[in-house]
Amino acid sequence: MVATAAENGLAQVPASPLRPAALASWLFGVAILILLIVAVGGITRLTESGLSITEWKPVTGAIPPIGEAQWQAEFAAYQATPEYRFEAGPAGMTLSDFKFIFFWEWFHRLIGRVIGMAFALPLAWFWIRGAIPAGYKPRLVALLALGGLQGAFGWFMVRSGLSGEMTDVSHFWLSIHLLTALFTLGGLIWTARDLLVLAGNPQARPARLTALGTATLAILFIQLLFGAWVAGLNAGLASDSWPLMQGRLFPEIGWTRGALWTLTHDPFLIHWIHRWWAWVAVAALIVMARALKKAGDRRASVYIHIAFGTQIILGIATVMTGVALWLAVAHQVVGAALVAATAWGAHRLGQGAR
Structure with missing residues (x-):
């Protein structure tokens, strides 16, 4: 038995x-x-x-x-x-x-x-x-x-x-x-x-948030905030050229209603900040991606690079086409995918720190 x-x-x-x-x-x-x-x-x-x-x-x-x-x-x-x-x-x-x-x-x-x-x-x-x-x-x-x-x-x-x-x-x-x-x-x-x-x-x-993960997410948050204001104020229509706006690096801005109101309501300034803060976000994401590669997670590094590279291209194309519907929608969706990739990367760094 x-x-x-x-x-x-x-x-x-x-x-x-x-x-x-x-x-x-x-x-x-x-x-x-x-x-x-x-x-x-x-x-x-x-x-x-x-x-x-x-x-x-x-x-x-x-x-x-x-x-x-x-x-x-x-x-x-x-x-x-x-x-x-x-x-x-x-x-x-x-x-x-x-x-x-x-x-x-x-x-x-x-x-x-x-x-x-x-x-x-x-x-x-x-x-x-x-x-x-x-x-x-x-x-x-x-x-x-x-x-x-x-x-x-x-x-x-x-x-x-x-x-x-x-x-x-x-x-x-x-x-x-x-x-x-x-x-x-x-x-x-x-x-x-x-x-x-x-x-x-x-x-x-x-996992816990590291200093690098926190800084990268904070920089990305600012970019997303101004992107949402661009959408809400139709500020994407403020210029259909890139990198210049109105033939200038910095467009004409009216400050008569005060700096705070202008920063939060003027479509030309908000558009300008969104297009140039993007490069601050890219720099932070590159630093995160390099840290991930060093930590042994090459896949997360590659996804972050693909996401922000595609996002930059779509953003420029959206501006130069006068906010074509499907390009603008793709720009927003890839922005969400970039958030997901960045959260993944920040988690991986936090997992290693833990």
Whole structure:
């Protein structure tokens, strides 16, 4: 007879319910969805679609208008907005035109709902199964809360363009909305990388931010902030030439309303800062990439180089084509991919430091 493990004095070890690798795959999947919503958000902005839906209905808003009466009601609500009265209406917008911009805003919000479910439902399942390693529940709940804030910030952004005489949303709210999405993306990548390391070594501890990682992310944050303001103020149209603007290295700027207002509102200055701070960001990313290569992670170094190289080319092309739609959208999406690559690189450096 074959002796059992118990008869041989061998204790049977129960299988662990923890699934760090599965959790990492799930988080990477959510990160891909965020890249998708960044792309659709860019299309929504560039097609002036963001104010086409004038109400925030988290549940019932998932269903688009059905029938002529509902479409006319939505169109009438849009016709009451400053954007329609001062821009879209005088241009001669038809119901068919309205349906086009309505689709992009509705699709943008729909993807937001899908992301919420794609995060909340698996999180609940992993939680109930006891598959979440110790110390990760608060971080995952925080990421879920960021997703909820993202939806709320999106509505505050839309609401900012529905009152007064504004024909566009506030570029401040637009930057908060976009940067929250990118911060969430970075958090997903960082947490997924921690979980992958934990899957290979159950004794591993989470990575921590190094001085180089912090500095690089801070420099990139400034670039992304001015990029969001460029989008919100249509400042990409301030110049269609590169490297000069208006035939000059530094464009004419009006400072009569004060330095702070000019720095945060003047489209020419904001455009100029965005195009030249990019090279500060490139320098920081090169330093990070070299540090990663020295640490033995050549793949992360290569991805960072590809991301910022592509981003620079797309940025110049976007300017020189007068903000062509698909180039501008690609510029925004690659910017999000650059955030993901930088978060990966900062995590790798932090993992080595740990």
